[in-house]
Amino acid sequence: MGIEFDNNQPIYLQIMNYIKGEIITGKLKPGDKIPSVRELAAELQINPNTVQRTFQELERETIVETRRGMGRYVTGNEETILTIKKDMAQDVLDRFIRGMQELGFQGEDIIAAVAENVHQRDQGQGD
Amino acid sequence: MDELLEIQNVTKRFGSRQALNEVSFRLGAGTITGLLGSNGSGKSTLMKLIAGLSRPSSGRISVIGVPVGMDSKSLVSFMPDVPVTESWMKVGDALRFQQDFYPDFDQSKALRMLEFMKLRTEDKVRTLSKGMNERLQLTLALSRRARLYLLDEPIGGVDPVARTKILNALMEFYEEDSSILLSTHLVTDIERIFDEVIFLKDGEIVLHHSVEALRQERGKSIDELFREVFAEC
Known part of the structure; x- marks a missing residue:
């Protein structure tokens, strides 16, 4: 994942928009597994709690679903x-x-x- | 959020000079906090007090409720801004030394970190570059199983590539239920790893806030705010 962050804006919103973009353009497909908090934090060099917040917001908007013990997945709902x-x-x-x-x-x-x-x-x- | 570190009305004087003045704040468990300030603002003094290497002139400091002293040593891992290694050492000696001092030192984690940092146990500490030495010091500090990690200027080196490597290592090897207090005067590259920042100026806290809230409310980067606050220094 490559994001050019703008430090003037909340980081969690930028990651949210990035992931939404990936879904809309089909780079992330319905049912695809998304990286763990840990993986994404390490990859993007950002705070794990920020990634956690991103995922919580995406879950709230039902764009991402958590399957217990298995991780997070892109919604299958077209x-x-x-x-x-x-x-x-x-x-x-x-x-x-x-x-x-x-x-x-x-x-x-x-x-x-x-x-x-x-x-x-x-x-x-x-x- | 569980409380990890509590600092109440801490003042530190060196003779007539006041290094810290009535500093109070709390840090939660599982957070990374940036302690930001220009040179001489009191960052290192504060770190040494939390590490128990020096005593406050007045005020109280506790880690998970334990007052700083002998009993808090196993809870706090400190990376000072000057190397803790001796010039005769090889990297492997430095690891053994740390293990002798601290029973909570995790040798296997240290070896994994060394590999990640591209350091070898047979390397001589004396011949390491400044950046490589920073990597070693970080390895020594992060390989202890502690609750609070105090990292004093871990990215002092100016080489941006080396800085990225250190940030990567931090995110890769940081235990999520512990907390980090990290001091720096280089804000740009590192501000995205913070939950909160504390601005320390002339021994006093001028700002302590969540970084995402600051971005949201002010539409500015932490670096920009830092430059505003410390402009006249």
Whole structure:
């Protein structure tokens, strides 16, 4: 696992987002075992309690399940994974729209700009 | 969280100079705490008091309820900022020495750590580089079965690769039910291994907080906060 940490932000949130990303992109698949607290702490050189907290939060969001005596696994529930994907997409959209509004773009202008860009990209791929 | 270390109103004077002034804090079991401060802030003095190598002018220190003294020696493992080894020693002698001093010294753990650190028992201590010597000192300290590990400037060497190796060893060989109090003035590389940090300035605590909470509340790294607090030093 390779994470470039930003020490200005809580570390547990960064690891959470990283693991969610791995799940959404399919690098971690439903039912895959995830590393132990110890392994991940040693690998990332971070505090074991921070890793513990990450896993607790992931469990609370039912993204990760603990099987007694066996370790932690990525949820097999596709719906949960879809929800994370939508949540993360929403975050990206929120940031984008806020940025565009700060530049002075409004509703229809933003939609038009997005449509034009997506269209251009699709054409670019066709060449 | 169970209480491991309790320090109450500790003051230490050397003649007219006040090295520590009314220092109080508690550490829980299973935590790693960074003791941060610039040179001369009182970090080493505080460590020596907790290790029982020196006595406070006033105030009390206890480890799992045991007042610091003869009875606390088996609970606390101290890595001082100067090597505990002698120049005639080989690495193997250093291990035997430590074993003679401390019945809780875990020889097999020490050998595993040596291998991880790429040190050999036949290496002469005198010929070790500064970084390799730090690795040896850390091995000696962490191989004791103690409740509290006091590591005074374990990453003093400037070589970033050597620093990474020491951090790796710390995370690999640290027993999770014990606690570590680690002093340093190099914050950037190491701040992610802390649960809490204590800023010590001119012998007084100016901040003691959870690092994740600090990042959350202030949106700043510990290194940045450290530079703010100690800017005028």
